[in-house]
Amino acid sequence: MALTSTITRYNENWPALFLAEQARIAEGFQAELLAIHHVGSTAVPGLAAKPEIDVLVVVSEHRDEPAKKTFMTTLGYVRGSNLSEGHHFYRRDVDEVRTHKVHVCINGHPQIARMLRFRELLRSDSVIRQQYQELKLQLEASNREGIGEYLAGKAPFIDEVVG
Template sequence: MALTSKICAYDNHWPAAFTAEQARIAQGLGVELVDIQHVGSTAVPGLAAKPEIDLLAVVVEHRDEAARNAFMATLGYVRGSDLSPGHHFYRRDVEGVRTHKVHVCICGHEQIGRMLRFRDLLRQDSGIRQQYQDLKLRLEAGNREGIGEYLAQKAPFIDAVMDGLSR
């Protein structure tokens, strides 16, 4: 079973794709919105990635989920399962290909800092960035069960790196 997209070399157009989507999403989140950040591998220059733009939207609280879901649907997003309490997930596919993922987290959610710290570490540390890229490519090559398997196999590396930061 394939991943949602094939890993490819870093594309210099990814930051512009984030900026365009950031503006579209910000319109619908209104006063609830605190910030939108580019996260995930496409936010790290030089890192090979699935060409899926990850956005992290921080909101004051989850006020009117039905209205947000309806707005996101107008942009082509489908609400996925919540990743944890206070952490909502949306995905956008174009012609069967995943193009964007949006994480909507309430202020103070632990995943906000974790996503930003991991992104920033990969931007700053070329050795860790290379190790992570090598791991992702190995996991893609050996993947048999799809995206769930891929994410589960990346998690120990990310956890180890993040645990090292907190020491």
């Protein structure tokens, strides 16, 4: 079973794609918006990644969820399941290929610090970055069950380095 997209070499356009999406998303979260961050592998220069822009939206609270869902739908997103209490998820696919993932977390949610810390570790430590890239490529090559298997394979490495 295929992943949501294929891992590719780092693309210098990924930061610009994030900035464009950041501006679009900010409109719908104005009242409670605290910050929008580029996270995930596409936020790490030089790191091979699935070309899916990961966006972390930090909000003061989850307010008027039906309106948020409607707004995100107008941007081409589908509301996924909550990943945990206070951690909402949206995905955007174009021609059946995942292009964007949006994590909307209430300020103080542990995933915020975790995502930002992992991004900074990958940006600053070339050894960890290379190990992570090799792991991702191995997991992609051996994947039989899809994205769940891939994410489960990455989790122990991330847990170890983030601490």
